[in-house]
Amino acid sequence: MADDGQFSRTLLLAVDAWRYGTRDDLQQRDLQRALGTAVRESALRSDLDPARWQRQDAGDGMFTPITDGSAEPKVIGSFVRELDEWLGRYNHDLQPQARLRLRVAVHQGVAIPAALGHAGAAPVHVCRLRDARVVRELLEVFSEANLVLAVSEEIFEGSVRPRHTSLSVKDFTRVEVAEQAKEFFATAWVHVPGVAGERVGAQLDAFAVSLSFAGTAVPPPRFFEQAVCRSFDAVGASVPEGAEASGEVLSFPVPAGLSGTVLTGTWIEHLRKNTDAQFPGIRLAAGIARAPDPAVACAEATRLAGSDAAGRLLTASTRSRLVIVVSEEVYEAVVSRGGRFVFPASYRHHEAGTGCWFRVPGHSIPPDPGPPQDQPATGAGSPSATATTYGDHSTAIGHGTFTAPFIMGDVHQHGSDR
Missing domain, CATH: 3.30.70.2470 (Protein-tyrosine phosphatase receptor IA-2 ectodomain)
Incomplete structure (x- = not known):
């Protein structure tokens, strides 16, 4: 086994940038630089030491075990808050499509050092939470948000519910993550800074x-x-x-x-x-x-x-x-x-x-369904007509043109002098 399979149960952080692939080469370079700065400065402001993190970068995101035993409440509370504020300042004068917005996930478990980074079910789990459809959709739906945080049930029950973090239970909304193609099913808790939990919950109703x-x-x-x-x-x-x-x-x-x-x-x-x-x-x-x-x-x-x-x-x-x-x-x-x-x-x-x-697909605006079946279709201001159709002609009547078939008959507009 590569790297002797060292056992380490630790906090796991995964971050990914919004719409990275839609940007050109120079924009991607600038975004990577901004992402690294955002994480580093937010960690330092939260009394965390990012220099000790074993970061595994992937262009538009990062994964890292955090071995500091006291880091969990800080990551979920002050780090997320500082990260949201940093992004707010960075995005202030940018066009919407140029903003740096993030999906952030936190989990805990065993991460074994491996040839290309880390191996184990827990690293996979935290990255699946970060990339879950529901997390992506929340970032799209709440366009004003700078980030969406998803924490695993273990993190929520171990840190948030016992009130070890500055974020409280009411700041989170429970979601069921079901990624059929990846055979991944899990319970998670999501938080969108700046968006009331009731609004997030309403978006996630059944x-x-x-x-x-x-x-x-x-x-x-x-x-x-x-x-x-x-x-x-x-x-x-x-x-x-x-x-x-x-x-x-x-x-x-x-x-x-x-x-x-x-x-x-x-x-x-x-x-x-x-x-x-x-x-x-x-x-x-x-x-x-x-x-x-x-x-x-x-x-x-x-x-x-x-x-x-x-x-x-x-x-x-x-x-x-x-x-x-x-x-x-x-x-x-x-x-x-x-x-x-x-x-x-x-x-x-x-x-x-x-x-x-x-x-109604095929209509830019749906046709009028008309009055209910127990209501008459005519009345004041409604047209009634008797007509016979002949041939394949077009003729002008008043200000309009009637195209085939040609209409002969009497048309009456109630409430009008026409």
Whole structure:
């Protein structure tokens, strides 16, 4: 075994920079210099000795065991606070895309010196926490934040809960990290400096999806496996558990660790493509809701997907066989912030009895679903008409042009002198 496998249980720190790969060569050089300075100066201000750290650098990040037995409370408290303040000063006059923003993770365990740095389950664990999807998404969602801190359950229970650190329990939010592709599953606790824990918790509430199938009594056979599960697999998430079918509605909680931004953006896009490819002709409404209780989120998602307005939108849309319906909470906390395949301007607010937002892929703005089925379509200021169509012509009437077919008949605009 290389380096005689020295046993050392120690504190482990992993840091990585935001969007490093999108920068050019000179920007990457400057960012590496700034990252090293930020960590070193923040450590010194926290009464830590970075000269003794066995740093393992990787361009856009670093990993290091910290052998100082008294370092743990300082790293989680004053070091993170000093690092956040240093980044705030550094980023003050920079364009948003040029800022130095960090993902920071802390764990403890055995790190064995090896030929290329360190080996062991604990170094892998801390780097998996740092790179977890939920940590990345929090840094994207809270664009004002300079860093996101993730600590392992061992660190939280050993240092934070017993009040050995200047950060308290209320400063952290519990998350379940599930990285299916890497076979990594863990509980962690996250902290976003400058962002209230309630806001972080709201972003991490349980999501649920309900799919309502138009014109069919039950979901098509194998739809869950071939469309839903494949869509979650495409975004690196585990298969949803607890899916339930009731009539034409299929509901399921979203796997822990999948952010609302990925769910309403990339996942929905994969669902649309898989449905078109595997089940041509299927028309469905997808309701997306969130709540602290997964059962409550499922019930709300079912209400949204089965709403009368969603059904009328499916009928009104000629360019898409999918309608997406999100609750007010999902729109405000997730959609309004935008993201990959998440376009706030493409949603339409519908207040009448639903309190939700609609999007129809293929429409820049969803068509008007029209009045509920028990309300008349005409009234004061609404047009009524009798018409007969002939031929393939275009003709001008008033200030507008009507394209084929040619219209003959009487058009009346109530409440107007035209």
